[in-house]
Amino acid sequence: MTEALVVDSLHVSYITQSGLVPALRNVSLSIASNEILGLVGESGSGKSTMAQAVMRLLKPDVATVDGRILVDGQDLYQLTPEELRLTRWRKIAMVFQSSMNALNPVLSIQEHFADTMEAHIPGITRDEILKRTADLLEQVRLDPAVARSYAHELSGGMRQRVVIALSLALDPSVLIMDEPTTALDVVVQRSILDEIAALQKQRQLAVLFISHDFNLVSGLANRIAVMYAGEIMEITDRGMALEDAREHHPYTQGLMRAAPRLVGTKVSIEGIPGEPPDMTQLGPGCPFFDRCPERLPMCRTTPLPSKSGRVYIRCHAMPDPVVEKVKRP
Numbered sequence: 001m002t003e004a005l006v007v008d009s010l011h012v013s014y015i016t017q018s019g020l021v022p023a024l025r026n027v028s029l030s031i032a033s034n035e036i037l038g039l040v041g042e043s044g045s046g047k048s049t050m051a052q053a054v055m056r057l058l059k060p061d062v063a064t065v066d067g068r069i070l071v072d073g074q075d076l077y078q079l080t081p082e083e084l085r086l087t088r089w090r091k092i093a094m095v096f097q098s099s100m101n102a103l104n105p106v107l108s109i110q111e112h113f114a115d116t117m118e119a120h121i122p123g124i125t126r127d128e129i130l131k132r133t134a135d136l137l138e139q140v141r142l143d144p145a146v147a148r149s150y151a152h153e154l155s156g157g158m159r160q161r162v163v164i165a166l167s168l169a170l171d172p173s174v175l176i177m178d179e180p181t182t183a184l185d186v187v188v189q190r191s192i193l194d195e196i197a198a199l200q201k202q203r204q205l206a207v208l209f210i211s212h213d214f215n216l217v218s219g220l221a222n223r224i225a226v227m228y229a230g231e232i233m234e235i236t237d238r239g240m241a242l243e244d245a246r247e248h249h250p251y252t253q254g255l256m257r258a259a260p261r262l263v264g265t266k267v268s269i270e271g272i273p274g275e276p277p278d279m280t281q282l283g284p285g286c287p288f289f290d291r292c293p294e295r296l297p298m299c300r301t302t303p304l305p306s307k308s309g310r311v312y313i314r315c316h317a318m319p320d321p322v323v324e325k326v327k328r329p
């Protein structure tokens with residue numbers, strides 16, 4: 001399996017007036033060129049920071065970043081600014097949270113595509129741009145005539161489809177999607193998710209799909225990384241049926257019980273008691289300690305083990321998952 005994206009021992013801290021505030025702590029994961037990795041976690045757990053760090057969008061006066069981000073084997077943090085400019089879009093592209101509102105109101109959709117292609121494909125002709133734009137719009141099920149429109153003439157769902165098509169304009173290997181459907185109604189959301197899944201298969205893309213919506217991610221992703229207080233607690237490829245909850249990290253179990261079920265037997269929804277920790281006051285042990293129903297005395301003081309690999313659980317009270325057990329489809 002080819003790993004298109006490797007995140008290795010990533011640490012990010014924001015620079016604030018009261019000092020450095022950690023946001024990502026020792027994050028490692030990788031995504032192969034034919035899979036969707038979902039990243040879930042509560043608000044403030046570090047999901048958007050992860051997207052920005054992976055794209056190398058965090059400015060040095062905003063945050064410190066340590067660790068390696070490899071895209072097709074190339075470390076983004078070792079590139080010169082010009083190399084980085086060429087690598088973004090071509091190798092790694094991103095669809096931001098509500099990026100559909102970021103389309104420039106005074107440019108037609110066609111001009112957005114032309115700007116991106118002209119900046120990255122030297123000598124591309126007008127005809128090629130028009131043809132590639134029409135193909136890309138069709139791939140996200142839009143009429144190619146949409147190219148002549150302006151953002152305000154399109155619905156939210158259409159704009160988000162345009163943004164997805166634009167992110168694919170240079171045929172990247174890795175696509176980062178940060179809450180790409182959150183602002184849309186559920187019907188439009190469903191059809192865009194189906195298209196994301198189809199595009200990912202056709203183009204053999206590695207997709208990092210970030211969402212706070214546990215149900216949505218578990219219906220889409222091949223594997224799910226669960227983030228808490230800036231750390232990945234678990235990466236799983238197991239089923240997310242409530243009957244299997246005990247096989248997951250105690251925090252994942254909490255998220256599973258807290259997510260409303262859309263199908264199957266009715267069960268009551270239970271929130272996770274307590275609050276996420278203050279990131280400036282973290283102790284040496286597991287950050288979930290205070291809220292964990294499975295905690296052992298050692299969990300307060302013993303750091304979580306560093307792990308890498310396709311699936312893992314970082315928990316003193318839980319064994320590692322047995323990899324060969326039933327895989328998700």
Ligand SMILES: Nc1ncnc2c1ncn2[C@@H]1O[C@H](COP(=O)(O)OP(=O)(O)OP(=O)(O)O)[C@@H](O)[C@H]1O
Pocket residue numbers: 014015016021022023041042043044045046047048049050062212279
């Ligand atoms: N520019 C910044 N300066 C200082 N702290 C920040 C900054 N941006 C984010 N943070 C902090 O970093 C932590 C992670 O934030 P982040 O936005 O990555 O979380 P998230 O999981 O994406 O949350 P949400 O789902 O609400 O978008 C939070 O504690 C947040 O307050």
